[in-house]
Amino acid sequence: MDRRWPRSVYGVGDEPDPRFSMSNERTALAWMRTAMALLAGGVALISVSSLATLPKWSALVASAACVGGGALAWRAVVAWARIERALRTHQALPPPRALVSLAGGVIVLAGLTLVLSLVQLLRS
Incomplete structure (x- = not known):
């Protein structure tokens, strides 16, 4: 009996080639x-903001980085689970949704940082 979790x-399909699974x-x-x-980037930004005077929006960027990391x-x-199931059941591999999510998140975070930095620059 297979006791893996x-x-x-x-609990499905056949054992795939270990090279693909690894x-x-x-x-x-x-x-x-x-x-x-x-x-870590979000935590570092929060830590630095407690030591230096940073714009209040830096907490927003730090929070977005932490939530994005989670x-x-x-x-x-x-x-991992979707791909492992596909390997075990000899199905086509699913598309890389996480890659699209990561790219979108990084683009949003970069845009947010750019806009807030420009606003801060124009105010000073």
């Missing part, structure tokens, strides 16, 4: 590193 992944895991871990980098970590787990 989650059952929704390991590749999927490495990709998920890379997404986790990216999520932790976003979280959301990306969740998406990494979901994508």
Whole structure:
């Protein structure tokens, strides 16, 4: 009896080639590193803002980075499970939704930072 968890992944289909399964895991871990980098960036911005006088909107950017990091970590787990199930059931691999989410989030965060920086610059 297979006792691996989650059952929704390991309880279906056949055992895939370990190389593909390990590749999927490495990709998920890379997404986790990216999520932790976003979280660390948000925490660093919050920490620096307590030591220096930064615009109040920096807390908004820091919060967005932290929330984005948490959301990306969740998406990494979901994508890993979807791909692992596809490998086990010999289905086509699902599209990389997390990549689109990450790109959109980074673009929004960059745009928010740019707009708020320009507003701050024009006020001073």
